[in-house]
Every structure is written in structure tokens, then in C-alpha cells.
Amino acid sequence: MKILMLGWELPPHNSGGLGVACFQLCKALAQKGADIEFILPYTAEHNIDFMNIHSVSPQGVKDIIKSGIAYDSYKYVYVDGTEEVIDIYGQQLSYELSVERLAEILEFDVIHAHDWLTFRAAMKAKILSGKPMIAHVHSLESDRAGGKSGNPYVHEIEYMGLMMADKIVAVSEFTKQTIISDYDIPADKIDVVHNSIDIDMVQPLSGENAYQYLAKMKANGYKVVTNVGRLTIQKGLTNLLRAAKEVVYRMPKTIFLLVGSGDQYYELITLTAELGITKNVIMTGFQRGKQWRDAFAVADLFVMPSVSEPFGIVPLEAISYGAPTLITKQSGVAEVLANTLKVDFWDISEMANQIVGALESDSLRQVLLANALSEYQGMSWDNSADKMMGLYQTHSAGVLT
Amino acid sequence: MKKAIVLYMHVHQPYRVRNYTIFDAGVNHDYFDADYNHNTSNARIIRKVSDKSYLPTNAKLMELLSAHTEFKLSLSITGTLIDQLTEWAPETLKSFQDLVATGRVEIVAETYHHSLAFFYSRSEFEAQVKMHREKIEELFHQTPQVFRNTELAYNNELANWAESSGYKGVLAEGWDPVLQWRSPNFVYKTPGNQNLKLLVKNYKLSDDIAFRFGDNSWSEWPLTADKFSHWLNDSGDATNFNLFMDYETFGEHQWGESGIFDFLGHLPNEWLKNPNNTFMTVSEAMEKNDSVGELDMPYTVTWADTERDLSAWLGNAMQQQSILALYGLEDKIMNSDDLVLINDWRRLQTSDHFYYMCTKWFNDGDIHAYFSPYDTPYEAHIAFMNAWHDLQFRLSEKGLL
Numbered sequence: 001m002k003i004l005m006l007g008w009e010l011p012p013h014n015s016g017g018l019g020v021a022c023f024q025l026c027k028a029l030a031q032k033g034a035d036i037e038f039i040l041p042y043t044a045e046h047n048i049d050f051m052n053i054h055s056v057s058p059q060g061v062k063d064i065i066k067s068g069i070a071y072d073s074y075k076y077v078y079v080d081g082t083e084e085v086i087d088i089y090g091q092q093l094s095y096e097l098s099v100e101r102l103a104e105i106l107e108f109d110v111i112h113a114h115d116w117l118t119f120r121a122a123m124k125a126k127i128l129s130g131k132p133m134i135a136h137v138h139s140l141e142s143d144r145a146g147g148k149s150g151n152p153y154v155h156e157i158e159y160m161g162l163m164m165a166d167k168i169v170a171v172s173e174f175t176k177q178t179i180i181s182d183y184d185i186p187a188d189k190i191d192v193v194h195n196s197i198d199i200d201m202v203q204p205l206s207g208e209n210a211y212q213y214l215a216k217m218k219a220n221g222y223k224v225v226t227n228v229g230r231l232t233i234q235k236g237l238t239n240l241l242r243a244a245k246e247v248v249y250r251m252p253k254t255i256f257l258l259v260g261s262g263d264q265y266y267e268l269i270t271l272t273a274e275l276g277i278t279k280n281v282i283m284t285g286f287q288r289g290k291q292w293r294d295a296f297a298v299a300d301l302f303v304m305p306s307v308s309e310p311f312g313i314v315p316l317e318a319i320s321y322g323a324p325t326l327i328t329k330q331s332g333v334a335e336v337l338a339n340t341l342k343v344d345f346w347d348i349s350e351m352a353n354q355i356v357g358a359l360e361s362d363s364l365r366q367v368l369l370a371n372a373l374s375e376y377q378g379m380s381w382d383n384s385a386d387k388m389m390g391l392y393q394t395h396s397a398g399v400l401t
Numbered sequence: 402m403k404k405a406i407v408l409y410m411h412v413h414q415p416y417r418v419r420n421y422t423i424f425d426a427g428v429n430h431d432y433f434d435a436d437y438n439h440n441t442s443n444a445r446i447i448r449k450v451s452d453k454s455y456l457p458t459n460a461k462l463m464e465l466l467s468a469h470t471e472f473k474l475s476l477s478i479t480g481t482l483i484d485q486l487t488e489w490a491p492e493t494l495k496s497f498q499d500l501v502a503t504g505r506v507e508i509v510a511e512t513y514h515h516s517l518a519f520f521y522s523r524s525e526f527e528a529q530v531k532m533h534r535e536k537i538e539e540l541f542h543q544t545p546q547v548f549r550n551t552e553l554a555y556n557n558e559l560a561n562w563a564e565s566s567g568y569k570g571v572l573a574e575g576w577d578p579v580l581q582w583r584s585p586n587f588v589y590k591t592p593g594n595q596n597l598k599l600l601v602k603n604y605k606l607s608d609d610i611a612f613r614f615g616d617n618s619w620s621e622w623p624l625t626a627d628k629f630s631h632w633l634n635d636s637g638d639a640t641n642f643n644l645f646m647d648y649e650t651f652g653e654h655q656w657g658e659s660g661i662f663d664f665l666g667h668l669p670n671e672w673l674k675n676p677n678n679t680f681m682t683v684s685e686a687m688e689k690n691d692s693v694g695e696l697d698m699p700y701t702v703t704w705a706d707t708e709r710d711l712s713a714w715l716g717n718a719m720q721q722q723s724i725l726a727l728y729g730l731e732d733k734i735m736n737s738d739d740l741v742l743i744n745d746w747r748r749l750q751t752s753d754h755f756y757y758m759c760t761k762w763f764n765d766g767d768i769h770a771y772f773s774p775y776d777t778p779y780e781a782h783i784a785f786m787n788a789w790h791d792l793q794f795r796l797s798e799k800g801l802l
Contacts, residue, residue: 213427213794220797269779273718278786279726282423291424 001392003029004108004125005038006099006118010053013044013066016230017195017313018138021171022114024198025388026051028381032389037106039121041095042066042074056098064091088117089153096121103128109396114138116154119161126164132395135165137175138195139234142182143308146233159183166395169388171195172332175310193388194336195311196381202320203293210294214255214282218298222253223359226299226323228292228314229306231262236305236328236345238264238271243305245275246352251359254280259295261286296321300365301358306331307345315340319376324368326354336379339371402689405681406633406672407600407641409572411549412497412648413479413515414450415753417441417774418784425787430795432788433748440774444489451490454652459496461651461662466503469669473505473680476648477549480513480533481751483540494540501541507682508537509572510545516750517714519550519559520701521728529747530566546684547572551752553602553645553704554711557697560591560599568597570687572645574704575601579696586639590692598687599696602645602704606632611646615659623660626667634675641686645704706761714755719782724755726789733801734792742795749788757781 005026009019026036027050036051042064043055057064063077074091076084086094099121111133113122119135126133141150141158149155162168162183168190170176176190209215214224225244229235237258244256258268258281265283272281287295296302302318302325309331316333318325326341327334334342341354358365419435419442435441465472478497486494500506512518513533518526530548538544548568550559555573563571575585580601583589589599609629613619621628633642647654655661672678681689705713715721727749734746757773758781775781796802 210424213423213790216427216794217797220802266777266779269782270718273722273782276718276722278719278722279729279789282787282790283783284423 001033001110001389001396002035002108003037003392004103004106004111004129004131005036005051006111006113006122006125007038007040008115008117009042009066010038010040010046010048013042013046015072017311018115020313021138021195021311023048024196024201024381025384027198028385029388032385034389034392037102037108039095039099039102041091041098041117054102056095056102058094058097092117092120096124100124100128110134110392112136112392113161113165116141116158116161119157119164123161123164132166133164134167134169134391134395135161136169136171136193137162137179137310138171139310140175140178140182142178143175143310144232144234146236146307165189167191167391169193169391171311172335174330174332174335178308178310191387191391193384193391194332195313196336196379196384197313197316197320197376198381199320199376199379202317203289205293205297205321206290209298210291211257211298214257214298217253217255218300220253222255223251223300224255224257224298225301225303225355225359226257226259226295226318227303227305228259228295228318229304231258231260231264231268233264234307234309235260235262236307237268239307239345239348239351240303240305241268241271241275241277241281242348243351243355244281245277246349247355247359248277248280250356252280254359256281257295257299258283259285259287259292293321296323299323301326301355303351303355304328304331304333305345305351309333316376316379319369319372322369324358324365324372326351326358337372337375339368339375341368402640403677403679404633404639405641405679405686406668407643407681407683407686408474409476409509409549409643409645409683410474410648410650411477411646412455412482413477414443414447414482414485415515415751416481416485416748417443417446418749418754418781418788420780421784421787421791423787423790426791427794430745430791432745432791443485446774447485447489447493450649450653451486451493453657454649455490455493456496457657457662458648458651458665459493459500461665462500462506463496463503465666465669466500466505469673469680471673471679472669473507473682473685475507475509475547475683476500477509477511478537479511479515480529480536481515481748483536498541501543505682507547507684508541508543508545509683510534510537510548510568512551514747514750515551515752516747517551517554517711517724517752517755518728518750519554519562520711521724522731525728525731525750546570547600547687552711552714554701555698555703556701557592557699560594560597560698564591564594564597569684570598570600572643572683573599573601573696573698574702574709575603575643576702576709579698579702583694583696584639586636586642587693588641588687588690589694589696592695592697598692600641600643600683600686601696603643604704606642607644607646610644610661610664611650611654614650614661614664615655624664626664626671629664629668630671630674630678633672634678640690641681643686713759713761714752717758717760719760719778720755720758723758723782723785723789726786730789730792730796733796737796737799737801739795739799742792745788746792749785749792754781754785758785 030050065075103125302323311332328345416433512529549572
């Protein structure tokens with residue numbers, strides 16, 4: 001089975017969960033015998049041996065350099081040494097042209113495209129090759145826009161891609177329902193293949209925690225509530241801060257640690273000050289590696305307050321580093337994780353109530369974590385890969401033209 | 402009675418907080434020790450300002466004091482600057498001492514740390530005024546007689562305090578809504594106080610030098626000492642022209658290339674051509690002139706921005722949260738008896754830290770941005786609060802939290 005896999009990023013050059021999910025899914029698929037040609041829109045070293053990676057670029061471009069930040073611009077380095085900065089739309093169109101060239105050369109049975117950024121390229125490849133197209137939805141424009149319709153251009157591409165696809169894969173039932181309601185797609189065209197976590201790939205903690213201040217304040221009776229993620233409307237952090245005000249009022253020795261960057265950075269700093277909880281909120285900006293892992297390890301509770309989270313791998317990572325979790329019901333991960341506190345994203349007082357409850361009860365946190373860890377230990381991409389292989393079989397027979 | 406130019410210059414540098422992160426908190430306490438090449442390096446800034454402004458200006462002033470026996474001026478020098486000069490530019494400190502040793506340079510009283518303590522803690526305010534007086538007595542063998550509060554922040558209450566503390570007078574902004582039909586070019590008294598005199602800044606004439614001097618789109622550009630003296634001679638009834646400005650006007654805000662040093666060099670000669678003209682220090686102007694009326698200033702007036710209030714320092718929630726958090730630690734800090742800790746806490750009180758967090762016209766990249774070593778007000782806030790967290794950590798280590 002040969003797959004033309006169209007993705008936007010892979011670790012370690014990923015800005016978020018999409019790259020990690022693609023990587024781990026492909027690894028599991030390769031183990032099941034899938035022969036994957038993975039097309040990436042930038043040039044970088046990945047050290048991946050289980051599939052072929054093609055870094056594509058327009059003619060005359062030597063390198064495409066990607067920043068670590070989602071939706072940031074790309075730097076094109078031309079053969080003659082000149083450079084140019086391209087925005088996300090230009091990058092998407094250039095990817096489409098490159099995939100068009102590759103589709104003529106490569107052999108494949110199925111096109112598997114991840115999220116709207118690759119959908120135009122996937123449609124082009126389908127038209128040229130006559131091969132079936134599977135559109136894999138990791139997030140929708142309405143998720144990223146916090147429940148609103150978002151960017152009409154993106155909305156349009158997403159709509160076309162979903163209509164043109166022979167099969168749609170959603171990372172959760174939650175996302176499947178959103179696709180149905182946003183785009184009126186028939187339910188039987190959409191299959192749910194849950195994301196998972198490759199627990200062998202989770203890097204262990206090492207050494208003294210990087211947040212020494214928090215570690216030491218915890219010894220003085222402080223509690224730490226952590227969130228890790230992009231600071232965008234989708235992630236629901238304004239609600240978390242409003243809940244934090246209620247929590248701090250009752251438990252002044254609580255510190256909220258927000259790790260990440262994004263377009264709401266300044267807005268959230270200002271809101272924190274306006275709520276009068278500046279002393280209790282620490283914003284670290286974007287972190288990787290040890291400082292990223294240790295943010296979970298130092299937490300008494302991890303909170304994911306997302307307004308709309310198609311899957312949301314981060315709570316599973318939090319559990320692996322020893323933090324019990326509180327997540328919103330508006331997330332895909334809520335479908336696969338039972339031992340977590342769950343709340344509606346809009347229910348600020350209930351969010352505060354559960355945070356206080358968890359912080360005040362050592363035994364609640366212990367039980368939550370112990371049970372979540374045993375769920376976590378049983379997770380793998382194996383089932384998801386089996387489902388995907390089945391879909392490839394069904395659809396590789398061909399496509400009606 | 403001769404008409405006098407009352408030249409008063411304010412010399413100050415804060416201890417800027419380096420890019421102090423949450424990973425430093427609880428580990429390092431070196432908030433003010435940036436790498437030498439970083440924007441926030443205090444050592445580098447002191448060297449630079451010494452070379453561009455302090456040393457050439459002091460040389461010019463010394464020349465003028467030798468050449469004109471009637472030339473006099475007043476200076477206020479903050480404790481935070483004196484400490485930094487002592488450490489990094491002792492020859493500059495010596496040049497200030499040489500000026501004062503001529504007997505025609507008066508030093509004005511203020512808070513040691515250039516703080517807004519008057520508005521937050523009277524005991525801390527008085528402690529800093531005392532520290533400053535003792536430092537001035539030690540280094541300059543002079544006891545200040547006239548008071549100026551940080552940023553010229555003045556109200557009736559400050560006048561009452563200054564009268565009861567035995568000062569001859571106070572310096573304030575000559576703001577039109579307060580002066581109304583009155584001229585800033587006379588001495589005033591304050592409501593309810595018998596002895597205290599008030600000198601108010603003639604901001605139009607002062608700003609002609611401090612702000613507009615190098616602006617070649619200004620209709621009066623280029624400004625010469627001859628022209629400036631004519632304006633003063635032609636300005637009708639007056640006893641004292643209060644030219645109050647930052648010392649860094651000379652060589653730093655107005656670069657040497659603008660001709661500012663030539664202007665300063667020629668001003669005494671041009672002004673003293675008229676035998677009815679002279680120079681006075683601030684206390685001399687208060688002693689030799691009777692007050693012509695009373696200025697009532699119930700609300701705080703400063704010398705900053707078109708608002709002339711404290712909004713540049715306390716106008717947004719970030720600034721207010723930061724300063725409240727800082728003064729909120731006062732009792733615990735003072736109870737620590739730890740002089741290093743107390744000193745760090747005081748250095749964080751310097752008004753500049755709050756000025757860097759100002760978001761008024763942040764988008765315009767205006768004068769506030771020019772004076773800030775940080776890329777954004779938010780970065781300034783985060784570095785400051787991380788340092789605050791470390792203060793809190795240090796208190797907790799002592800069991801004082």
C-alpha cells in the first residue's frame with residue numbers, strides 16, 4: 001500500500017500537536033506495512049527512517065526555513081543566495097505547485113492529506129492521478145477561531161477539500177460533529193480515528209525542576225496550576241484567568257503557570273492585571289524541551305480550558321509527567337480519557353470550583369492521577385493505525401470519476 | 402531687582418531590570434546585572450551617558466562657572482545614579498563634586514531611589530529622603546534646602562509635608578490649568594503654609610531647549626543663545642525664569658551634533674549682556690523674591706506628557722498591579738533586617754520601571770519607547786514581576802511570608 005501523505009510539519013520542527021500526531025500515526029502505519037511518501041513544505045533534517053520524506057520547494061529555491069511558530073511566515077533562500085519572506089497563503093500555494101510536480105513522478109494508491117493547508121495540493125493530486133483522497137481533520141477553522149466562522153478564505157478551502165475528499169477522517173467524535181454542523185457533510189462520509197500517544201516517545205524528566213521558584217514556593221504551601229499551549233482564542237485562556245480570580249480569592253497561595261506564546265499574549269497579560277491577579281499568574285512565553293516538560297512536573301493540576309479542541313494531546317502529556325488534569329468537555333481527548341475532571345469551557349464558576357476542589361484535596365489528585373496513568377499506559381496508536389489501514393484498503397480500489 | 406534664569410537640571414539613571422526570567426527566580430537574585438552588551442546593561446548605559454552627556458556637560462559647566470561669576474545652577478542627583486557612578490564611572494562623580502565645590506551649584510533634595518513612595522508609603526518615602534540627604538552631605542558637603550519629588554509629582558499634601566519638614570520650598574510643574582492667567586516666572590506660596598515657596602517650571606521655555614532644540618522642522622530652529630536671551634528680555638514682568646529639565650538634555654536627548662553644547666556655552670554670555678540679568682539657584686530665587694500669590698494644587702501634577710499626571714507610571718492595570726505588589730511586601734521586607742534584600746526592593750521602586758510598562762501610544766513608537774530598554778511594555782512588566790516573585794521567594798526562605 002503506497003500512500004502520498006501530505007503534511008505541514010514534523011517534529012522537531014513542529015509548532016504544535018499536528019506534527020506530533022502525523023509523526024506518530026505514520027510510524028504506526030509503517031509498522032503495519034504502509035509505504036509512505038511524506039511531502040513537507042520546508043527544508044530541514046528529521047532523522048526519520050520509516051518513511052520517505054520529500055521537502056518540496058519551488059524551482060530556484062534552495063531552502064525554505066520555517067519558524068517555530070504556527071502561522072508565521074517562511075523564509076525562502078534562493079539558489080543565487082537571495083532571500084524572500086512568504087506568508088502562510090503564499091507558502092500554501094507554493095506547496096500546491098510542488099505537490100503537482102511530484103504527483104506526476106511518484107507512485108501511490110491513496111492521497112492522505114492533513115488539514116486545510118494541504119487540501120488544495122491534495123485536490124490537485126487527486127485530479128492529476130485519479131487516486132482517492134482522504135482528508136484528515138486535526139482542526140477546523142471554527143476551532144481555531146474559537147467557535148466563530150473564522151477566515152473566509154480558509155473556510156472556503158476547508159469546504160472544498162471536505163467536499164472533494166472520498167473519505168474524511170476526524171480525530172474525535174467532537175470534531176466529526178463539528179464538521180457535520182459547519183459544512184453539512186453527511187455523517188457516513190466521516191470516520192473517527194482517535195489520536196493517541198506513543199508513550200515510548202515521551203522524554204523522561206531529568207535533573208532538578210527548571211521552575212525552582214515554584215518548586216520552592218510549593219514547599220511553603222503554594223499550589224501550582226499549569227496550562228501549556230498556544231495563547232489563542234481557541235485555547236480558552238481568558239476563561240481560565242477569570243476562574244483563576246475566583247480561585248485566588250479563596251486560595252491566595254495559588255500560582256497559575258501559563259506556558260506558551262500566541263496572539264493573545266499581551267491581551268492575557270492585561271486581563272491578568274485588570275482582574276487583579278498579577279501576583280498569581282506567571283507567563284513564561286514559548287518553551288521547549290526540559291522547560292516544557294518541567295512545567296507539567298511542577299503542576300499540582302493541569303488545566304486545558306479550550307473552547308474547541310478537536311483532540312488535544314497535551315493532557316496526556318501532563319499525565320505522563322505526573323499532573324492530574326481538568327479539561328473541557330469541548331475536546332476530543334475527553335472521549336478517550338475517563339480519569340480527568342471535565343467542565344464546560346464557558347462555565348467559569350464550575351471551573352473555579354473544580355480547581356479549588358482538586359487543590360484542596362490531596363487524595364482526589366492522587367486518585368485522579370493514578371487512574372489516569374493506568375489509562376495512559378494502555379494507550380497506543382495501534383488501533384488507530386489498524387482503522388486507517390482498513391480505510392486505505394477500502395478506498396484504494398479506485399475512485400469514481 | 403534683577404531678573405534671573407533659574408537653571409535646574411535633574412540627573413538620574415535607574416537600575417534597569419535585566420531579562421530576568423521565571424527560571425532565574427528562586428535561583429539568582431541578580432535582577433540588575435545584565436550582560437554588558439544587552440540593552441538593559443546598567444554599566445554600559447552609565448559609561449555611554451557619561452561619555453556623551455555627563456562628562457562633556459560638566460566640563461562645559463565648569464568652564465562657564467570659571468568665566469562668569471554670576472553663573473549659577475541647581476542639580477538634583479538621585480541615589481541610584483550616585484551608586485552607579487561610584488561603581489562604573491567614578492571620574493564622572495568626581496566631576497559633579499568639582500562643580501558643587503565651586504559654591505555656585507545647589508543640590509536639590511529628593512528620594513534616594515527616584516520612587517513614587519510618597520503616594521504609597523510615607524515612612525518609606527521619608528526613609529528615602531533621609532538616605533538621599535545623608536548621601537549628599539557625605540559626597541557634596543551640602544544639605545539640600547529645596548525639595549523636588551520624583552517626576553516633579555506635586556500636590557498640596559506634598560507642600561504640607563515639605564513645610565513641616567523644614568524645606569524652604571518645592572519645585573513643581575507650571576501647568577496652565579493650574580496657573581491659569583498667572584505667569585510661571587514668579588515665586589508662589591502654597592495654601593496654608595507660611596514659609597514654603599513654590600517655583601514652577603516654565604515648560605514652554607524649558608521645552609524649547611529640552612525637546613525642540615534639535616528639531617529642524619520647528620519654526621524657531623535653529624535656536625541660538627542670542628535669540629533665547631532676547632525672548633527672555635522681551636517677556637515683560639518677571640523675576641525668575643525657571644528652566645527645569647533632565648540633565649541628559651545635553652548630549653543625550655539632544656546630541657552634541659545638534660549644537661546644544663554651543664548653546665549652553667553661549668547662554669550666560671548673551672544673558673548677562675544685560676546688566677539687569679543674572680542667574681540664581683533655586684533657594685536663592687526663593688529667598689530673594691517674595692511670593693506674588695498662592696497656587697492651589699489639590700490634584701497631583703507631574704512634568705510628563707500632555708496629561709501632566711501620573712498616568713505614564715500608573716495609567717494601566719499592569720503598572721498598578723506591579724507597584725501594589727511591590728509596596729505590599731514593605732512590612733515583610735523591612736522586618737527582614739536584610740540590607741541587601743531591602744536595597745533590591747528599593748531599587749525596584751524607581752519610577753522608571755513603571756514608565757517602561759506604559760502602554761499610552763505604545764503603537765506609535767513614541768517618546769516612551771525611546772527611553773525604554775525593552776522591546777515592549779509587556780516584557781518590562783514580566784521581567785519586573787519575575788524579580789518580584791524572587792523577592793517573595795527570598796522572604797519565604799526567611800520564614801517571613
